[in-house]
Amino acid sequence: MLTSKRLILAHFWLAFAAFGLALVLGAWQMFVRSPLNAWHFNPEFYYRSVTAHGSIMGYVLPTLVAMGFGYAISEAALEKPLLGRRWAWTGFWLVAAGAVVAMIPVSLGWASVLYTFYPPMVGNPFYYIGVVMVVVGSWIWVALMSINLAAWKRDNPGKPVPLAMFANVAGSYLWGWTAVGAALEIIFQILPVALGLRGTIDAGLARVFFSWTLHAIVYFWLIPTYIAYYTIFPRAIGGRLYSDAMARISFILFLVVAMPIGVHHLFTDPQVGAGFKFMHSVFTGLVALPTLLTVFTICASAEIASRLRGGSGAFGWVKALPWANPIMLATALSLVMLGFGGAGGLINMSYQLDASIHNTQWITGHFHLIFGGAIVIMYFAIAYDLWPHLTGRALDSFGLMRTQLWLWFIGMIVTTFPWHYVGVLGMPRRMAFYDYANPAISPQAFSVSMSVIGGLILLISGALFLAVLIRGHRAPGTDVGPYQFAVAVHVPARIPVALNSFGLWLALMVGLTVVNYGYPIAQLMVLPETSVPAVYVGAGR
Amino acid sequence: MSEQKLYSFRNPWFSASVGITIVLAVLSALAGLIWLPLAQSDLKLSGIWDAICSAAGVPRVSTQAPSLQPDFKISNVVMTSEMLTRKDAVSIGRGATLAQRCAICHGPQGVSDAHSPNLAGQFAAVTYKELVDFKTGARVSVVMSPFAASMSNQDMLDVAAYYAFLPRVPSNNLDPTIPAPPIVVTGAPMRNIAPCGSCHGDTDTKAGSPWLGGQSAVYIKAQLQAFASGARRNDISQQMRNIARHMTPEEIDQVARYYEAQP
Numbered sequence: 117m118l119t120s121k122r123l124i125l126a127h128f129w130l131a132f133a134a135f136g137l138a139l140v141l142g143a144w145q146m147f148v149r150s151p152l153n154a155w156h157f158n159p160e161f162y163y164r165s166v167t168a169h170g171s172i173m174g175y176v177l178p179t180l181v182a183m184g185f186g187y188a189i190s191e192a193a194l195e196k197p198l199l200g201r202r203w204a205w206t207g208f209w210l211v212a213a214g215a216v217v218a219m220i221p222v223s224l225g226w227a228s229v230l231y232t233f234y235p236p237m238v239g240n241p242f243y244y245i246g247v248v249m250v251v252v253g254s255w256i257w258v259a260l261m262s263i264n265l266a267a268w269k270r271d272n273p274g275k276p277v278p279l280a281m282f283a284n285v286a287g288s289y290l291w292g293w294t295a296v297g298a299a300l301e302i303i304f305q306i307l308p309v310a311l312g313l314r315g316t317i318d319a320g321l322a323r324v325f326f327s328w329t330l331h332a333i334v335y336f337w338l339i340p341t342y343i344a345y346y347t348i349f350p351r352a353i354g355g356r357l358y359s360d361a362m363a364r365i366s367f368i369l370f371l372v373v374a375m376p377i378g379v380h381h382l383f384t385d386p387q388v389g390a391g392f393k394f395m396h397s398v399f400t401g402l403v404a405l406p407t408l409l410t411v412f413t414i415c416a417s418a419e420i421a422s423r424l425r426g427g428s429g430a431f432g433w434v435k436a437l438p439w440a441n442p443i444m445l446a447t448a449l450s451l452v453m454l455g456f457g458g459a460g461g462l463i464n465m466s467y468q469l470d471a472s473i474h475n476t477q478w479i480t481g482h483f484h485l486i487f488g489g490a491i492v493i494m495y496f497a498i499a500y501d502l503w504p505h506l507t508g509r510a511l512d513s514f515g516l517m518r519t520q521l522w523l524w525f526i527g528m529i530v531t532t533f534p535w536h537y538v539g540v541l542g543m544p545r546r547m548a549f550y551d552y553a554n555p556a557i558s559p560q561a562f563s564v565s566m567s568v569i570g571g572l573i574l575l576i577s578g579a580l581f582l583a584v585l586i587r588g589h590r591a592p593g594t595d596v597g598p599y600q601f602a603v604a605v606h607v608p609a610r611i612p613v614a615l616n617s618f619g620l621w622l623a624l625m626v627g628l629t630v631v632n633y634g635y636p637i638a639q640l641m642v643l644p645e646t647s648v649p650a651v652y653v654g655a656g657r
Numbered sequence: 658m659s660e661q662k663l664y665s666f667r668n669p670w671f672s673a674s675v676g677i678t679i680v681l682a683v684l685s686a687l688a689g690l691i692w693l694p695l696a697q698s699d700l701k702l703s704g705i706w707d708a709i710c711s712a713a714g715v716p717r718v719s720t721q722a723p724s725l726q727p728d729f730k731i732s733n734v735v736m737t738s739e740m741l742t743r744k745d746a747v748s749i750g751r752g753a754t755l756a757q758r759c760a761i762c763h764g765p766q767g768v769s770d771a772h773s774p775n776l777a778g779q780f781a782a783v784t785y786k787e788l789v790d791f792k793t794g795a796r797v798s799v800v801m802s803p804f805a806a807s808m809s810n811q812d813m814l815d816v817a818a819y820y821a822f823l824p825r826v827p828s829n830n831l832d833p834t835i836p837a838p839p840i841v842v843t844g845a846p847m848r849n850i851a852p853c854g855s856c857h858g859d860t861d862t863k864a865g866s867p868w869l870g871g872q873s874a875v876y877i878k879a880q881l882q883a884f885a886s887g888a889r890r891n892d893i894s895q896q897m898r899n900i901a902r903h904m905t906p907e908e909i910d911q912v913a914r915y916y917e918a919q920p
Contacts, residue, residue, distance in 0.1 A: 158842075158859075158860060159842075159843070159852070159855075159860065160860050160861065312739070315737050315738075315739050316737075372674075372678070387714070388714055389711070389712050389713040389714025389715070390689070390693075390694070390711075390712050390714070391686070391689040391690035391693070391694065391709070391711075391712025391713055391714075392689065392712075392713065392714065393689075394685065394688065394689030394693060394712075395682075395685045395686060395689045395690075398681070398685040398688075398689070399681075399685070402681070547846075549843045549844075549846065550846065551843075551845070551846050551847055554846075554847045556847060557847070612661065612668075612670050613661045613663045613668075613670075614663055614668065614670030614671065614674070615670070617663065619663065619664075620663055620664070620670075620671060620674065620675075621674075624674065624675070624678050627678070628678065628682065631682050631686075632682075635713055636714065639713070639714065639715070643716065649735075649736075649737040649738065649864070650737075650738065651738060651863070651864075652738045652739075653861070654861070
């Protein structure tokens with residue numbers, strides 16, 4: 117039973133409004149640095165735009181979706197009103213205010229440092245303060261999820277925690293811990309310099325701290341998507357979840373092994389030893405496990421639904437799936453993009469192969485395919501699925517939804533495949549200008565132009581998405597019943613305490629973080645003369 | 658279920674998860690810190706402990722011979738972006754007196770008619786660095802070197818502060834109709850030339866890079882040619898020499914004319 121509808125809607129609408137804005141910026145960026153645009157503008161505008169696009173898409177959108185969806189899960193799965201609704205509103209306003217505080221200096225060109233900060237570049241302090249406000253607002257959500265789970269467990273001793281809530285809390289703990297890295301970086305490294313208290317910065321240490329956040333944040337973005345796979349998809353296609361325990365193990369694995377792997381972002385950085393890079397590489401490989409478990413379980417759940425509908429044969433059951441159902445479509449497209457993106461990711465995580473694509477457009481293509489593609493398409497699905505329960509009105513423009521999802525899929529493939537390709541050709545990322553007239557670069561011109569078309573398709577799809585949601589607010593009211601999650605084939609009556617609690621897994625998560633990050637961080641903190649002069653961005657004339 | 662003890666090695670979930678995690682961490686550490694470094698013969702490690710230190714990233718004392726020193730003086734000024742950005746009225750006042758001897762070339766108001774640089778409104782750190790370089794011999798000029806030789810560090814700080822205090826005066830050759838040459842706006846990525854504007858104003862300003870608007874075209878051209886030929890080499894890490902060497906004579910002319918016409 118959803119009682120905090122206004123709260124949840126506020127999160128989703130702020131998330132999607134910001135998303136629409138950032139999408140326009142993204143499409144513009146694709147265009148201006150392509151050969152379709154004659155070069156005639158200040159490159160600073162490009163970096164300004166990339167900073168805004170990245171900060172919104174990386175921090176604001178997924179955080180708000182995870183928070184809003186988390187509150188919805190808490191109420192629907194635990195079947196009781198959210199405890200601490202006022203605190204939840206406080207968190208929401210902190211995130212909203214933080215987004216504004218961060219975006220003002222960015223739009224003025226005072227903080228064009230990109231959303232990954234890149235010290236020793238240092239921008240206006242308000243940019244970082246805004247990001248910290250977003251993170252602190254989301255930490256309120258982390259605390260509320262934990263409190264709501266604890267209260268439910270107290271009232272229901274010995275009962276298995278509903279899967280959706282278990283996964284949701286796992287995601288919140290993962291975020292709570294992984295955000296610590298960026299928080300340490302901002303508070304102890306960047307802000308003192310941005311405020312003028314120090315003139316030098318330990319860029320290497322700051323980058324190690326950021327890597328602590330940078331990879332696991334991707335799994336935080338991913339968790340709502342996986343929750344939708346496990347708890348929305350089987351129900352939406354009229355089937356059952358193949359295995360409840362498998363789902364729990366997947367989320368637990370994410371919690372434990374998503375953290376100690378971030379140094380694979382620093383493979384070419386000199387400040388971390390090669391041995392630690394190898395250890396992080398090993399654990400990065402392990403993260404493939406929960407994803408493979410998930411793909412197996414979701415395909416098995418789809419097969420169950422199909423056979424219930426009369427599907428038969430080794431592969432014939434695929435045809436019998438309800439393809440007209442937007443959730444079915446979104447999940448299938450999401451898994452395809454996850455497959456391609458995951459395959460590319462195996463190259464990024466390999467210490468040796470990474471060298472050939474490090475800091476090329478391949479990387480940009482990779483994370484757009486995984487995050488913008490596989491993950492965000494399920495954010496759409498989550499919104500479509502939840503909307504009638506939030507508005508009390510039917511959301512029945514199914515044709516429009518299918519068009520939107522297909523356009524997003526096609527747009528993302530057309531954008532990211534050429535991106536991967538030019539990355540292999542050696543095109544560097546984070547550049548505002550490419551001299552396509554040069555014979556060494558001109559072979560990339562066609563692929564880059566293709567990406568622009570993909571970007572335009574994505575923009576159209578994003579507009580359709582917002583249109584569907586707005587139409588949902590205008591539809592006639594209807595009784596949509598309580599919001600429900602997928603039921604497992606074997607509904608768990610008793611489960612091992614390990615699969616019903618987090619203590620052990622949090623201990624392993626922190627333990628592995630200490631093992632894999634402890635020495636590199638301690639060494640950089642102790643070594644003298646590791647700081648470099650800060651490079652202030654946007655200082656003007 | 659609740660009576661089941663989680664934190665006990667009798668609980669298979671606990672023992673398996675903790676055991677697997679420890680085994681994985683230990684195996685990956687053994688491979689990454691011992692086996693792989695020892696397998697690389699070019700690392701020339703003396704033993705297991707040496708391998709661990711090397712792979713963990715412990716800084717190692719270099720055994721190489723001391724690096725070759727150039728046979729000319731290089732700039733020893735360390736530039737930071739907040740260097741000399743605080744105004745000091747006493748220093749400006751002293752600088753005004755000291756600057757009288759500069760006026761014959763750089764103009765009484767810091768604006769030159771003699772193809773010497775205009776110093777009015779120039780960043781203090783820039784003026785200071787050039788003076789220090791003249792004094793140490795990193796930059797050589799028959800006119801400036803004798804002046805700088807007799808200046809104390811405080812003198813140089815004061816003169817720099819004074820010129821930074823003077824307002825910038827619009828160029829005598831102001832012509833806003835001249836379009837910015839591509840080398841100023843976009844640089845030439847394939848020749849490793851960053852846009853001039855990304856350090857010298859317009860787009861962004863970097864520590865130690867002078868403000869070029871309104872400077873004499875003759876002066877700018879002469880300096881770029883000096884950087885290209887190596888006659889001038891007080892640019893830190895050869896930043897300007899690497900750029901000027903790859904610029905065409907036409908680009909040097911365009912840049913000089915463009916900056917002269919800027920405010």
